Amino acid sequence: MAKQTINVGTRANDGSGDTIRVAFGKTNNNFTELYSTAASHTPAIAALTISMQAAFDKANAAYVLAQSAFQMANTANNRIV
Numbered sequence: 001m002a003k004q005t006i007n008v009g010t011r012a013n014d015g016s017g018d019t020i021r022v023a024f025g026k027t028n029n030n031f032t033e034l035y036s037t038a039a040s041h042t043p044a045i046a047a048l049t050i051s052m053q054a055a056f057d058k059a060n061a062a063y064v065l066a067q068s069a070f071q072m073a074n075t076a077n078n079r080i081v
Helices: 021-081
Strands: none
Touching: none
16 A cells, blocks of 8 residues: 555645544554554564674674784783883
């Protein structure tokens, strides 16, 4: 379904816009579509979250190794000086 836009008329209270009943019907339809679309994408979002967590874990492990290497190099440098 395409987004349903509420017709607000050209001027306040000119009677050319949607009635309250029609406007809120469109609102309900738009929210129903949003919620059903979000629900259908939940498994994909969960899988993406797991992939992102795995990538973060690998990046964090690399950071820890790099930090350790830096500390070892710094210690060796201090012994030389």
